[in-house]
Amino acid sequence: METIKLQEIFDAKIEKGDTIEPKDWMPENYRKTLIRQISQHAHSEIVGMLPEGNWITRAPSLRRKMVLLAKVQDEGGHGLYLYSAAETMGISRDEMIDQLHSGKAKYSSIFNYPTLSWADIGAIGWLVDGAAIMNQVMLQRTSYGPYARAMVRICKEESFHQRQGYEIMTVLAKGTPEQKELAQDALNRFWWPSLMMLGPTDKESPNTEQSVKWKIKRETNDEVRQKFVDRTVPQADILGLKIPDKDLKWNEAKNGYDFGEANWEEFFNVVKGNGPCNKERLSARVKAHENGAWVREAAAAYAARESKRGNNGN
Amino acid sequence: MEKQLFNYLLRLADSSLILGHRLSEWCGHGPVLEEDIALTNIALDFVGRTNSLYEYAGKVEGKGRTEDDLAYLRTEREFFNNLLSEQPNGDYAQTILRQYLTDAFEIHFYEALTKSKDETLAGIAAKSLKEIQYHLRHSSSWMLRLGDGTKESNTRLQNSLNEIYRFTGSLFETDENDSVLIAGGIVPELTGIQQQWQKDVDTMLEKAMLNKPENVWMQKGCLQGKHTENLGYILAEMQSLHRAYPGVNW
Numbered sequence: 001m002e003t004i005k006l007q008e009i010f011d012a013k014i015e016k017g018d019t020i021e022p023k024d025w026m027p028e029n030y031r032k033t034l035i036r037q038i039s040q041h042a043h044s045e046i047v048g049m050l051p052e053g054n055w056i057t058r059a060p061s062l063r064r065k066m067v068l069l070a071k072v073q074d075e076g077g078h079g080l081y082l083y084s085a086a087e088t089m090g091i092s093r094d095e096m097i098d099q100l101h102s103g104k105a106k107y108s109s110i111f112n113y114p115t116l117s118w119a120d121i122g123a124i125g126w127l128v129d130g131a132a133i134m135n136q137v138m139l140q141r142t143s144y145g146p147y148a149r150a151m152v153r154i155c156k157e158e159s160f161h162q163r164q165g166y167e168i169m170t171v172l173a174k175g176t177p178e179q180k181e182l183a184q185d186a187l188n189r190f191w192w193p194s195l196m197m198l199g200p201t202d203k204e205s206p207n208t209e210q211s212v213k214w215k216i217k218r219e220t221n222d223e224v225r226q227k228f229v230d231r232t233v234p235q236a237d238i239l240g241l242k243i244p245d246k247d248l249k250w251n252e253a254k255n256g257y258d259f260g261e262a263n264w265e266e267f268f269n270v271v272k273g274n275g276p277c278n279k280e281r282l283s284a285r286v287k288a289h290e291n292g293a294w295v296r297e298a299a300a301a302y303a304a305r306e307s308k309r310g311n312n313g314n
Numbered sequence: 315m316e317k318q319l320f321n322y323l324l325r326l327a328d329s330s331l332i333l334g335h336r337l338s339e340w341c342g343h344g345p346v347l348e349e350d351i352a353l354t355n356i357a358l359d360f361v362g363r364t365n366s367l368y369e370y371a372g373k374v375e376g377k378g379r380t381e382d383d384l385a386y387l388r389t390e391r392e393f394f395n396n397l398l399s400e401q402p403n404g405d406y407a408q409t410i411l412r413q414y415l416t417d418a419f420e421i422h423f424y425e426a427l428t429k430s431k432d433e434t435l436a437g438i439a440a441k442s443l444k445e446i447q448y449h450l451r452h453s454s455s456w457m458l459r460l461g462d463g464t465k466e467s468n469t470r471l472q473n474s475l476n477e478i479y480r481f482t483g484s485l486f487e488t489d490e491n492d493s494v495l496i497a498g499g500i501v502p503e504l505t506g507i508q509q510q511w512q513k514d515v516d517t518m519l520e521k522a523m524l525n526k527p528e529n530v531w532m533q534k535g536c537l538q539g540k541h542t543e544n545l546g547y548i549l550a551e552m553q554s555l556h557r558a559y560p561g562v563n564w
């Protein structure tokens with residue numbers, strides 16, 4: 001079939017709200033955009049294991065340790081689903097990982113901030129998983145089928161993470177004055193990075209318009225950010241914690257909060273590699289991959305020998 | 315018999331906590347994503363088992379100590395984990411080997427423990443046994459992959475074996491504390507389990523093309539709280555936050 005005809009079929013599907021499936025024809029840019037977005041999302045899950053993994057060995061109770069282990073394990077699982085979803089578009093996991101390690105592919109800016117206290121684990125669950133959910137709920141209706149379906153599975157777990165994070169914050173905020181201070185300090189440090197992780201403002205985000213047209217994204221960054229603020233501010237009030245934004249106030253007319261401008265210079269610097277932990281995060285990933293090379297080689301050699309022997313490798 | 319049972323529960327719980335801690339150190343740093351997830355999952359099993367055992371130990375002791383009191387507020391000399399569990403992760407070969415040697419013991423030990431006359435302990439053992447079956451499948455399959463993989467992987471596994479085999483005797487340490495429990499049918503006798511373990515391990519080493527270290531002097535002492543220097547650092551890290559804020563809720 002001619003490309004024009006194929007393009008028409010594709011457009012009609014998008015228009016109607018049908019999903020695009022791996023075997024369907026799709027414009028090259030749609031494919032590229034999705035590979036970039038899904039792989040970036042997968043990398044974020046994997047890199048995100050690091051700041052939280054940082055507190056597993058020091059978790060202050062056995063129950064918290066178990067919950068945190070389970071959470072970080074979930075994030076690894078999310079990475080797996082997402083790499084598989086991206087692979088349906090004709091890129092291999094190895095290629096994607098190479099792109100992460102070479103710096104060509106990005107991951108969420110938020111994971112370049114350090115986890116300095118236990119309260120940060122609460123703040124990440126509450127705010128970072130909370131912000132991620134805003135995006136991911138929308139992505140359950142994204143136009144690419146495998147991505148949408150991966151999101152359905154992921155969203156269920158993310159809302160657990162959000163609740164568990166909020167619960168950590170609740171215990172701290174209702175605890176001793178020192179504990180409450182830990183919680184406030186974590187909120188102070190993670191509030192703005194959480195708003196920024198939802199992406200640059202709409203006028204600074206040139207890809208958004210096309211992504212919305214293709215129904216990859218259903219809402220713009222600013223729309224998602226507004227939702228996140230509206231949902232999170234009352235939660236902070238319940239905790240008795242103060243959101244570090246002097247411009248934050250309820251706006252009756254728009255039935256939402258007005259809030260201040262994030263430090264976008266900081267955001268673009270973090271994205272560029274100048275965040276407090278960019279180097280540590282990337283080198284931890286590269287080191288794990290390089291130290292694992294001989295393990296993967298051994299597994300491959302064994303599997304090859306087993307298949308020659310007529311076994312299935314297990 | 316409460317005193318003896320309490321001691322015994324601590325020994326089991328401590329071993330599972332310390333090995334779980336070691337495994338959790340891999341989280342985010344595994345050689346391949348699937349293994350990262352698997353090790354985290356196994357770590358979670360160990361910490362979960364620890365939690366049940368301490369909870370029960372606290373009840374048996376009857377002094378109101380919680381599972382967290384037992385995990386976070388005892389010192390090096392009051393921990394009774396086997397010496398193998400506290401050995402460093404090393405490379406992936408050492409981690410897999412440490413795990414296999416442990417799993418091969420636990421599969422027989424916990425199987426026997428499911429027949430305990432103490433119902434709570436038998437229940438914990440039954441739940442653990444299901445997990446251990448998976449752990450053993452996982453570590454056995456990697457023993458073969460690494461042993462029969464490349465020259466490098468075989469060498470690494472052999473080096474690890476030479477390094478940590480001397481701590482396996484610690485899996486089978488026993489003292490007069492246990493005899494009353496064994497007589498009461500609460501816990502199994504270890505001699506038969508050790509024989510089964512040795513048989514399984516010998517078979518595995520052969521399949522994985524490894525040489526069993528000869529004339530190894532076994533390091534022991536865990537039942538008197540005599541450890542390698544590793545344990546102090548594990549506890550320092552694990553307990554630091556909990557101890558920094560005494561008596562609070564988390």
Ligand SMILES: [Fe+2]
Pocket residue numbers: 045074075078154158
């Ligand atoms: Fe996730």
Ligand SMILES: [Fe+2]
Pocket residue numbers: 075129157158161
């Ligand atoms: Fe999450």
